[in-house]
Amino acid sequence: MPIPTPFHDRTAALCSSYRWTDWAGYYAVSSYNLPNDSEYYSLRHAAGIIDISPLFKYEVSGPDAALFLSRIMTKNIEDIPIGRAVYCCWCDDFGKIIDDGTVFRLDNERLRVHTAEPMLAWFEQFKRGFDVSLEDISAKVAALAIQGPTSRDILRQISDMDVDALAYYQLTMAQLDKLPVLISRTGYTGDLGYEIWMDNAAALPLWDALMSAGKPFLLQPFGLDVLDIARIEAGLILNGIEFHNATHCLVESQKSTPFELGLGWTVDLDREPFCGQQALKAEQATGSQLALVGLELDWDEQAALYAKHGLPVQVHPGAWRSGVPVYNNDGRRQIGKATSGAWSPMIKKNLALAAVDTRYAEIGTRLKIEYTVEYQRETVTAEVASRPFYNPEHKRS
Amino acid sequence: MSHVNQIAPPFNSNMPTGNYDIIVIGGGHNGLVCAAYLAKAGKRVLVLENRHILGGAAASEEIFPEFTFSVYSYVVSLFRPHIVRELDLTRHGYQVIPLECTFTPFPDGESMTRCGDPEATRREIARFSPKDAEVAPRFSLAMTQMASFIKHLIDTPAVDLTSLRISELAKLLGLGRRFKALADGDKYVLTKLMTMSAVDFLKLWFESDRLIGPVSVSGIIGTFLGVRSPGTAYVLLHHYMGEIDGAFRSWGFSKGGTGGVSLACARAARSFGADIRTEAAVEKIIVREGKAAGVVVRGGHDIKCNTVISAADAHQTFFKLVGEKHLDADFVQQLKRFKYRGSSAKVNLAVDRLPDFSSKPGEGPHLRGDITIAPGVEYLEKAYDDAKYGDFSARPFLDIVIPSLTDPTVAPPGKHVISIFVQYAPYHLKEGAAQWPAKREALGDTVVDTLAEYCPNLKDSILHRQVVTPWDLEQEVGLTEGNIFQGELSLEQLGPFRPVSGWSRYQAPIDQLWMCGSCVHPGGGIMGAPGELAAKTLLKTG
Numbered sequence: 001m002p003i004p005t006p007f008h009d010r011t012a013a014l015c016s017s018y019r020w021t022d023w024a025g026y027y028a029v030s031s032y033n034l035p036n037d038s039e040y041y042s043l044r045h046a047a048g049i050i051d052i053s054p055l056f057k058y059e060v061s062g063p064d065a066a067l068f069l070s071r072i073m074t075k076n077i078e079d080i081p082i083g084r085a086v087y088c089c090w091c092d093d094f095g096k097i098i099d100d101g102t103v104f105r106l107d108n109e110r111l112r113v114h115t116a117e118p119m120l121a122w123f124e125q126f127k128r129g130f131d132v133s134l135e136d137i138s139a140k141v142a143a144l145a146i147q148g149p150t151s152r153d154i155l156r157q158i159s160d161m162d163v164d165a166l167a168y169y170q171l172t173m174a175q176l177d178k179l180p181v182l183i184s185r186t187g188y189t190g191d192l193g194y195e196i197w198m199d200n201a202a203a204l205p206l207w208d209a210l211m212s213a214g215k216p217f218l219l220q221p222f223g224l225d226v227l228d229i230a231r232i233e234a235g236l237i238l239n240g241i242e243f244h245n246a247t248h249c250l251v252e253s254q255k256s257t258p259f260e261l262g263l264g265w266t267v268d269l270d271r272e273p274f275c276g277q278q279a280l281k282a283e284q285a286t287g288s289q290l291a292l293v294g295l296e297l298d299w300d301e302q303a304a305l306y307a308k309h310g311l312p313v314q315v316h317p318g319a320w321r322s323g324v325p326v327y328n329n330d331g332r333r334q335i336g337k338a339t340s341g342a343w344s345p346m347i348k349k350n351l352a353l354a355a356v357d358t359r360y361a362e363i364g365t366r367l368k369i370e371y372t373v374e375y376q377r378e379t380v381t382a383e384v385a386s387r388p389f390y391n392p393e394h395k396r397s
Numbered sequence: 398m399s400h401v402n403q404i405a406p407p408f409n410s411n412m413p414t415g416n417y418d419i420i421v422i423g424g425g426h427n428g429l430v431c432a433a434y435l436a437k438a439g440k441r442v443l444v445l446e447n448r449h450i451l452g453g454a455a456a457s458e459e460i461f462p463e464f465t466f467s468v469y470s471y472v473v474s475l476f477r478p479h480i481v482r483e484l485d486l487t488r489h490g491y492q493v494i495p496l497e498c499t500f501t502p503f504p505d506g507e508s509m510t511r512c513g514d515p516e517a518t519r520r521e522i523a524r525f526s527p528k529d530a531e532v533a534p535r536f537s538l539a540m541t542q543m544a545s546f547i548k549h550l551i552d553t554p555a556v557d558l559t560s561l562r563i564s565e566l567a568k569l570l571g572l573g574r575r576f577k578a579l580a581d582g583d584k585y586v587l588t589k590l591m592t593m594s595a596v597d598f599l600k601l602w603f604e605s606d607r608l609i610g611p612v613s614v615s616g617i618i619g620t621f622l623g624v625r626s627p628g629t630a631y632v633l634l635h636h637y638m639g640e641i642d643g644a645f646r647s648w649g650f651s652k653g654g655t656g657g658v659s660l661a662c663a664r665a666a667r668s669f670g671a672d673i674r675t676e677a678a679v680e681k682i683i684v685r686e687g688k689a690a691g692v693v694v695r696g697g698h699d700i701k702c703n704t705v706i707s708a709a710d711a712h713q714t715f716f717k718l719v720g721e722k723h724l725d726a727d728f729v730q731q732l733k734r735f736k737y738r739g740s741s742a743k744v745n746l747a748v749d750r751l752p753d754f755s756s757k758p759g760e761g762p763h764l765r766g767d768i769t770i771a772p773g774v775e776y777l778e779k780a781y782d783d784a785k786y787g788d789f790s791a792r793p794f795l796d797i798v799i800p801s802l803t804d805p806t807v808a809p810p811g812k813h814v815i816s817i818f819v820q821y822a823p824y825h826l827k828e829g830a831a832q833w834p835a836k837r838e839a840l841g842d843t844v845v846d847t848l849a850e851y852c853p854n855l856k857d858s859i860l861h862r863q864v865v866t867p868w869d870l871e872q873e874v875g876l877t878e879g880n881i882f883q884g885e886l887s888l889e890q891l892g893p894f895r896p897v898s899g900w901s902r903y904q905a906p907i908d909q910l911w912m913c914g915s916c917v918h919p920g921g922g923i924m925g926a927p928g929e930l931a932a933k934t935l936l937k938t939g
Contacts, residue, residue, distance in 0.1 A: 035513040216810035312545045347487045
């Protein structure tokens with residue numbers, strides 16, 4: 001049975017829909033309201049706040065902290081300047097992905113890693129020979145993400161630091177309403193936004209301070225259902241959906257590599273050895289079999305399928321992650337699978353993330369995706385599109 | 398507003414150059430949609446807008462510093478989704494935020510909130526009528542069926558009833574087939590919709606006046622009719638056809654006000670190569686040998702082109718810009734009989750706090766939708782009675798939205814804009830329409846007094862007030878008699894009859910002159926369909 005996060009008293013009071021889900025053993029709000037449109041629109045047009053405490057968090061300290069993480073991660077962590085965050089992933093010896101997450105460099109000898117799954121054992125196995133200590137701080141540190149175009153305005157109201165000076169993927173220690181926190185300009189929505197990390201004891205007062213400062217800026221809490229739409233619009237992958245931790249996979253075909261997932265940009269190959277380096281070098285040399293792509297579904301073809309049944313076209317709210325086959329353009333050969341998707345209210349298209357044969361991964365390639373209407377399985381054209389699908393200027397500005 | 402100038406520089410300081418195939422008169426959303434389609438097809442297009450901003454009646458303006466009003470129109474629903482796709486409008490900034498609820502406060506301290514949660518809505522209606530609560534979803538389903546039938550009509554040019562061309566007959570036949578395909582019960586519903594009054598039609602379903610009142614008002618918006626006037630049931634359906642993301646009967650705010658829709662259309666038109674100029678008052682359409690050949694812009698500039706398309710209403714286009722002498726007497730007669738008789742006004746408020754309704758105190762989703770002051774049929778009929786004899790209603794029907802609750806760009810933090818649609822405010826006052834400026838603030842007071850009866854904190858919260866009467870609509874955006882739809886959406890003025898029987902297919906009785914405003918099929922609302930269909934029809938005819 002799940003347990004409450006440090007924000008539970010506040011989130012529970014607001015969760016009028018009683019729609020909860022289990023996130024890593026914690027109660028997490030799926031949606032506060034029914035329907036949850038206002039959560040989505042406040043996130044995209046004003047600001048939204050979400051409890052992300054169930055993330056796993058590790059503090060890595062000691063003279064070799066960065067070197068140690070460089071040994072594990074696909075990215076060279078030693079290169080990260082103090083006060084910067086990076087997104088990266090890590091693999092097994094065969095270059096198959098274990099998990100993805102963010103690494104924060106707090107100072108020279110102190111870093112933090114945030115992961116989707118517990119990683120203490122995985123990280124510990126690399127410790128030998130490094131002057132490093134590793135602490136699981138997951139249960140001690142509460143975290144919130146405040147995302148959306150007015151999120152900066154809100155932080156400005158209660159922050160002791162110059163929020164405007166905090167660039168994309170930078171982080172800093174600060175006080176919010178006199179509460180000590182770590183703020184990073186990171187998130188999982190593809191929007192302007194911040195993640196705030198704090199001791200559990202600060203959780204409730206910080207929530208209250210943000211909600212109060214956020215009111216004039218139309219801040220609303222949002223649940224995981226909306227987060228799922230937002231991350232698909234942002235073209236971001238999810239552990240357990242777009243990929244599976246290689247240590248959980250029964251067969252090779254269930255595993256993925258960073259290159260296959262479009263994470264080649266997080267792989268620094270030419271450096272001191274790191275876990276999976278040889279395999280990844282080989283893959284880079286020979287090319288990958290699969291590629292992660294964004295798909296945009298053809299609206300007229302969807303409408304035509306509904307029209308066959310005398311129905312107006314329907315748009316399903318929320319994201320799906322049931323997985324459907326993807327075929328080549330004549331529909332005869334399966335060349336991949338779509339792992340999740342959503343109707344995007346911002347760009348007015350049905351979107352999907354898919355793993356396809358690399359020969360079909362070029363932007364503009366027309367494929368077919370399975371599409372069921374009135375219990376009949378059909379296909380519609382889906383065009384390979386660039387990710388992120390939704391990429392507002394204010395994300396980085 | 399610098400971004401507006403980047404899209405559309407003023408005419409005076411920036412004379413358009415180049416040989417244009419087509420000049421579009423009017424930079425409202427329909428003119429811009431039309432221009433975008435034509436430019437996309439490779440035509441050299443120039444749009445001339447009279448005002449300093451784009452949008453016509455779908456315009457956003459910072460009337461008071463930091464407060465952006467959707468000065469005239471206020472919600473978006475009917476805008477055709479395929480236009481958004483075909484013109485790639487989301488890339489050009491088209492963003493619509495759906496309204497969450499419909500909230501109706503009553504004078505006795507009761508209220509009704511209908512929202513997207515079906516069970517909550519059922520419980521709410523059941524407080525007044527358990528039967529109505531059960532019937533309401535069936536009513537919605539029937540209206541959705543009707544809307545999907547009618548949708549074909551608004552997405553294609555009106556059928557020409559007099560033509561024997563195969564294509565026209567096929568369209569009639571297709572219409573007949575679709576009608577035949579309806580279930581028998583639906584055929585009756587459709588026929589009743591076409592003939593009955595909004596109230597009589599609703600009484601076929603509902604018993605509670607508290608539900609019939611607020612639902613019936615969709616049947617009178619923009620018409621000089623009462624909720625008991627025959628024919629208003631169809632107008633009800635017109636407002637049910639609004640789609641957002643495939644869902645019928647959904648309304649939304651355009652980000653940055655309704656001008657946001659127009660600006661997205663303008664950016665799309667620009668991206669396809671159209672030129673757009675503001676502060677370009679077209680004084681005359683040049684007609685040579687029965688053929689439109691260009692326009693004269695104030696200041697004496699002649700601009701020649703092959704085709705002129707007017708997004709202005711029929712009255713402005715033919716009587717002001719063309720001149721009767723170029724027109725056939727029968728056409729003139731019919732046009733003179735085309736009914737405008739504007740009946741609505743707009744009050745825009747800037748406030749320093751949210752209205753607090755006595756019947757539902759505090760904040761909540763009920764403020765994030767539309768708030769309807771239409772507490773019953775008798776109230777609405779009385780409001781109409783005043784208008785029949787040339788007065789604005791002593792207690793008008795109000796449709797209120799607070800866009801700043803979902804769109805932070807239209808008001809400073811913590812402050813809000815309230816948009817109030819007001820009916821009836823008849824253009825034809827008994828003292829004469831020209832007396833409107835003298836009555837403007839009295840109307841504003843009446844509206845504020847009416848609303849303040851439901852939220853006593855309103856008066857103290859008002860920082861600024863703007864009152865837009867039908868007279869102002871005519872003077873400022875050129876809507877004849879202040880009709881928001883460029884002519885009433887009454888049955889006899891729709892489809893093949895809009896604006897003149899035989900001339901509903903966008904082409905005017907002058908060679909190379911076309912119409913693309915709301916005065917042509919399928920009519921008004923921020924729909925874009927007249928602009929789109931005019932462009933497509935023109936392109937088809939070469």
